[in-house]
Amino acid sequence: MSTTEKKDVDKKDIDSVEKYVEPEAIHDEHRASSNPGYHLDVHDLDHVQRRLKQRHVQMIAIAGTIGTGLFLGSGHALQGAGPLGALIAYALVGTVAYSSLCSVGEMTTHAPISGTFPHYAARWVDPALGFAVGWNYFYTNAISTPVEVTAAVILITFWDENTSHAAIYTAVICVLMVSINIFGVKWFGESEFVFSLIKIALILGLLIAGLVIDLGGGPQGERIGFRYWKNPGAVAGAGLVKNIHTDRFLGILSVLVQAAFSFQAMELVAIAASETESPRRNIAKAVKRVFWRIFIFYILGILMIGMLVSSADEALLADTGTAAQSPFVIAMNRAGVKVLPHIINAGVFTSAFSAGNSYLYCSSRILYGLALRGQAPKIFTRCTKNGLPLLAVLFTACFSLLSFMNVSSGAETVFNWFSMNLTYVFFYRGMKHQGFDLRKNVYNNRLQPYVAYWGIFWTIFFIIVNGYAVFFDFNASDFLTSYINIPIFLGLYGGYKILKRSKFWRVDEMDFVTGIPTLEETEIPEVPPKNIWERIAGILF
Template sequence: MSDIEAPAVVRVNTNEKKDDSSSSSGNRSYTAGGSRDPDDMVRRRLKQRHIQMIAIAGTIGTGLFLNSGFVLATAGPAGALIAYILVGSVSYATLCAVCELAAYAPISGSFPLFAARWVDPALGFAIGWNYFYTAAIGVPAEITASSIVITYWDSNLNHLPIYIAVVVFFVIGVNFLGVKYFGEAEFTFAIIKLTMLTGLILLGLIIDLGGGPDHDRLGFRYWKNPGAFNQLGLEPTKPNLDRFLAIMSSIVQAAFGFAGMEIVAITASEAESPRRNVVKAVRRVFWRIFLFYICGTLIIGMTVSSNDPRLLRQTGTAAQSPYIIAMERAGIKILPSIVNAGIFTSALSASSSVMFAASRILYGLGLRGLAPRWVSYCTKDGLPIAALAVCSCFPWLAFMAVKSGSSQVFTWFISISTLGIFIGWWTINLTFLRFWAACRVQNVDRNDKSRFAYKSPFQPFLSIWAILWTTFFILVNGFTVFYKWDVSKFLTAYINIPIFIVLYLGYKIVYRSKIPALKDADLVTNIPTMEETERPEIPPTTILGKIAAVLF
């Protein structure tokens, strides 16, 4: 029986002992009752700047740079903008919810453990394994994407296995070096990604205003011709319905670009001063979503026609990016290789981040008895080496993309896993609603700064909004298959739903888990206090330090 099913009884060990897993912050460890779990051996080595960059840029891969063009071609500039605004609102609502939970309880296991505590142990088991295999299969997907990006410079496909092997060794190596080096790598990659995105958005604005070599002022030309909305082609005799279907299809595509933002909550158990740093990250991420996703979509819709045939090129390289298409149309010939290099580092970063998330979720499952106990084994330095060893088996699946026959199977695996992202978001918001209700029933004041470092705004309406839309995403994920029936596409689009249900019911039947009453929901056990996790904040004294404090 895992500790998540234990009754909410405070049992404090009065014999103080030093917690090696948090020795760097001078924390004290107790067996239970408002203190860190003594079995949790990971260390808090991620700094504030690491958390900030992981929050917005850690999982930005090739999707944002390349798939945004496909969204534009599907729905048109206005349709694409609506899609990214809607999905951005759902993503932000989910991030607010999970970050309040993580700031309240910065412990290993993250939202699967929260679901097990406050909703049902069976739900924690189901979403934990669902998120684990979703993330684990996502690693070879990003690795394959990064190796394909290299073909922009080297078109010899015989070299592809070599590039895949190099990327696989890099991703595994960065994670095995430890969380400190993982954080530094992610910080560096994030700076590259955000700098490039900022530059591309500014360049797109300059091109739109006529500052390119051709001096052609575009304005909102492409919103008028070919038009603000595209038709999907499924209901050609009903143009308004067809435009709605195009937006619906683009919403699902756009949602993939936001996947993984919840990873910042997973890092809380290994972050210095996790409550303060997670709070800073979530409070700043809104403006970053607005700038890089919303403004970026607006700019590409103004600079590239939605009927440009090059938007539908599936090269997997910079040649497919709408930003590059805009540069080519404006007569700019120098930057595509630079952008391709940036896309390559983005794919590397996303691969590393997703593997980190998969290993920590698996570690948390083992720690709580929801997975074999041996996967929670850590080295003396706090590295969950057993969970990492398991996750290191998955990157090698990237070699399936080398052969045409295997690549189809690989594509099916990826399609199955993507629905897990939406199920994860749905579970996070459901868990928050239970947590919110438990606080009310137990008279726990969410305005109490000594216990709540962050209070998610507009709750519970924000999470209700997210639940409604993630339910919609799950149901319409593969709706086009009902217009042209294909068994394999139907299965890959929806089979994750019965898998999740089987995981949930299987655990519930075997262990006879029960949904705890709100008055009995455990809001105390093994949750470290503010004093145990937070270091005093030292204000910057130099100009560079003050600038860094604003940015990070």
């Protein structure tokens, strides 16, 4: 096809990626020029639509990971490692999460297309790795959806203890989650925008209230300060060995992967790139702001609960699933503040609903991306005329019926971070070899590839120590729970590699051009603020 013919086809049949066209029709006609030696071109099938606005993406980035892991799970971290130990664990895991987002953010701003990091792994490392990463991420998020549904139902029991109503609440929540995703990405963006506002207001309110109480401004007027860092101590032991220093070190190890669960879904902004307006500019902004989000919400949050609640407080051992087990609620109850538990429970409920909503979105888009690349049934590539991968959403929604499961995704989250950083290292080597100037990318971290190396080292470490406690009192059940994801991942990788005989791409074979839209195709000119309120909105969103 000549260049003139191609331009005519683009003008008539393809409005960027906005218009729905059958995969067979778009395959040959929307193909960027590239080296004929490249092997990947099936990603041209992408035909979702860019309906997420800047405010949607920025709010998702700011508050996307604030959920039950921070509001409820942080209590277990405090009990397991003590205030300083929990702070160290969350700070370390935060740097690894940030390194992973920097890596995937840079790749995404270069190629804002469907499939995100599993596709990048297949395109720049090995198709078998992309297959394993994609299906690992899909089932992790698909199963996490019913877990969050169950969590939301349990949170409702804080007000309604009638267990016979649980099935009704489950059905209502499932229908609402699925409906939001079926209505389209615009409605998903609006819902997450509202949920993010609620979560941000809640965590900021708790930080301020906690500081007031710690300084003696609570009803009892008692100044707390850092007394719990002195007694029972800054670092709690795991109770596994007699040597106190070793036991305290093991205590910190015990909460590392648990902390990773709190940072799950940080990559949501990258997954939404193919459906985001001006994705390169907006994702670059989002990634740059993540560091401050981690510091303000997570580090200050963990520091605050460590100041307000003793790591030996018996209430931390409760596993109600409601606000009653939140260290923030425990702190308010100890200070004599009675109204906040209900407010916190309502906020945590919206967080659980938002998390389930996000997991459903993420897993459906990963499934869609896998199908585009021939690594999942082709039927999941079909979209509505509005660009919604409906069949992928409906199939993923079926997992929400498993709303009585109870699993944690901390270990799987670490696997995903490992793949993001590993893929970036290959991406970096290939770009350098082919003469691309990484500094010209819309987002570029000058500390790369060392940021990715940091992420690779610690994710391998997290995977190894995930279930270390089982070796002090071995039983098969706990061992499988801790390490089952390793053989699953290797099985997916090895099975695909054997059947498809895939290979690692050489640096001169990596495709950085084909099917990737240009800046002119994706970016809308930024409108300068007209008044002070628009300037403030630009800073916040």
